Amino acid sequence: MxxxxxxxxxxxxxxxxxxxxxxxxxxxxxxxxxxxxxxxGGKSTLLKTMLGLLPPLAGTVRIxxxxxxxxxxxxxxxxFGYVPQSGAGLFAFTVAEMVLMGRTAHHAAxxxxxxxxxxxxxxxxxxxxxxxxxxxxxxxxxxxxxQLALIARxxxxxxxxxxxxxxxxxLDFGNQIRVLxxxxxxxxxxxxxxxxxxxxxxxxxxxxxxxxxHDHRLDRxxxxxxxxxxxxxxxxxxxxxxIVPVEGSRLKMCAPKDWR
Amino acid sequence: MVLTAxxxxxxxxxxxLSDLAVSFGLKSxxxxxxxxxxxxxxxxxxxFAALLVGTxxxxxxxxxxxxxxxxxxxPDILGVSSGAALGAVLGIYLSLPVIGIEAMSxxxxxxxxxxxxxxxxxxxxxxxILVLVLTGVVVGALFGSGVALLKFLADPLNQLPAITFWLxxxxxxxxxxxxxxxxxxxxxAVIPLVLLRWRLDVMSLGEEEATALGVDVRWVRGAVVIxxxxxxxxxxxxxxxxxxxxxxxxxLARLIVGPAFARLLPMTIVFxxxxxxxxxxxxxxxxxxxxxxxxxxxxxGTPVFLWLLARGRHGxx
Numbered sequence: 001m002x003x004x005x006x007x008x009x010x011x012x013x014x015x016x017x018x019x020x021x022x023x024x025x026x027x028x029x030x031x032x033x034x035x036x037x038x039x040x041g042g043k044s045t046l047l048k049t050m051l052g053l054l055p056p057l058a059g060t061v062r063i064x065x066x067x068x069x070x071x072x073x074x075x076x077x078x079x080f081g082y083v084p085q086s087g088a089g090l091f092a093f094t095v096a097e098m099v100l101m102g103r104t105a106h107h108a109a110x111x112x113x114x115x116x117x118x119x120x121x122x123x124x125x126x127x128x129x130x131x132x133x134x135x136x137x138x139x140x141x142x143x144x145x146x147q148l149a150l151i152a153r154x155x156x157x158x159x160x161x162x163x164x165x166x167x168x169x170x171l172d173f174g175n176q177i178r179v180l181x182x183x184x185x186x187x188x189x190x191x192x193x194x195x196x197x198x199x200x201x202x203x204x205x206x207x208x209x210x211x212x213x214h215d216h217r218l219d220r221x222x223x224x225x226x227x228x229x230x231x232x233x234x235x236x237x238x239x240x241x242x243i244v245p246v247e248g249s250r251l252k253m254c255a256p257k258d259w260r
Numbered sequence: 261m262v263l264t265a266x267x268x269x270x271x272x273x274x275x276x277l278s279d280l281a282v283s284f285g286l287k288s289x290x291x292x293x294x295x296x297x298x299x300x301x302x303x304x305x306x307x308f309a310a311l312l313v314g315t316x317x318x319x320x321x322x323x324x325x326x327x328x329x330x331x332x333x334x335p336d337i338l339g340v341s342s343g344a345a346l347g348a349v350l351g352i353y354l355s356l357p358v359i360g361i362e363a364m365s366x367x368x369x370x371x372x373x374x375x376x377x378x379x380x381x382x383x384x385x386x387x388x389i390l391v392l393v394l395t396g397v398v399v400g401a402l403f404g405s406g407v408a409l410l411k412f413l414a415d416p417l418n419q420l421p422a423i424t425f426w427l428x429x430x431x432x433x434x435x436x437x438x439x440x441x442x443x444x445x446x447x448x449a450v451i452p453l454v455l456l457r458w459r460l461d462v463m464s465l466g467e468e469e470a471t472a473l474g475v476d477v478r479w480v481r482g483a484v485v486i487x488x489x490x491x492x493x494x495x496x497x498x499x500x501x502x503x504x505x506x507x508x509x510x511x512l513a514r515l516i517v518g519p520a521f522a523r524l525l526p527m528t529i530v531f532x533x534x535x536x537x538x539x540x541x542x543x544x545x546x547x548x549x550x551x552x553x554x555x556x557x558x559x560x561g562t563p564v565f566l567w568l569l570a571r572g573r574h575g576x577x
Binding site for chain 1: 421468474475480514522
């Protein structure tokens, strides 16, 4: 069977309210998929259904050919690392404690985290250059720092597939760029990465594939160059743009005509 | 320890520290029979009761706060205390033995927490903290009216005074038989909280995030709710409604050791036990007539709660 993630004919949504239908795609280790789509189009619902947080209405999600339908949360957490849109932080855990929670699936329910768990969590923090923040309170760091710490937590999980739901929402310009640079680096280390975003340009920065969730379907899947076109932007977002290549790179920028 | 030794020595009958040391075989000498009785039959069990009730209320409060991701919940606010009280009053009304009262109390507490959580979960789209607290208040009021009905029906000469004094919260009538029920219940009920201390941290991130991190939330939630509710019920069935301990003590402990449950739980137990012992000692020694424990904890608790509420606006718990 194929290596990596395979989503087959997935229908998702809530009882009585189908959000998306017939979604199929696959992703190999080391590849990045950028998920685009309008507000309320069901990107988060799709990601949560893949993760098993919502039951699928139909279809299957496979990891290395195995159907994940019967997996328990622990087994799922060993396969999928999830970076939610906004980390729920109500209590003043330290950044290190928060990242250590990424090891939950690796130790037994009653067991404390081992020295190895702590070392892996520290390493995850260090890999994102966050060691200096380890003992800061979760409630007293910036949104960008939280986002990076949540990525560190997902890395501490040592998953096969990293799922990020709008990792750059609420981030300033600098942090958006830093987070995507990390995404690119993690894929180079062999992770399969899926991220949802509202910024088509980000696909050129780090994605191998782009998929657009529009009108309940995921029909457009392909390379950034093939998918992110003026026609797609018009149809999906209802705006007229020019796609402008940045010389000497694979990047392209979307220049809205309404702004000129 | 120091507080415990001190608590033994204060009260209507004078007992000296030296009497205490002799009685425990730490020192040779003689102690009057009256002093022996006071230490072993009256004050001793009561002090143990205060320590255990403080432990039970405070640690169940800290568990509910982590589980429901809500720093403002406690056994009283969630309606657990009212539910447990209704169960216990029903037990007294039916003249059940202590273990029967405790069982009724547990059933009442579990019903209340189930109702509050179930109702709050169906009311979506609003601030979940607010919904949970308000639902708790509403369910608490419903169970409170049940208690009022039983008081109305109770025999005014024998049962009514017993129920009324018991509801005010007091350890005055506590005896060794009660201790034999309370101590094992609290010890058994604290076990799931101790075992699941690491999982509770993850649960405090919310059930969705906890699931994504690999926690089987239904199982953990069930075990923690049963443990915490059993403890609350055990405490309520012997001491009546002693409010605010379950809310304030975990906060105080969290200010000192942070929210990680593995450190929070022991700190909460120490603070809860010490706090309730101190308040109970004050209650039985401050005046000629003993003050109800529940009244004292409320007088201390209300202003501190308001302070926490005002402070919560700044987002740090």
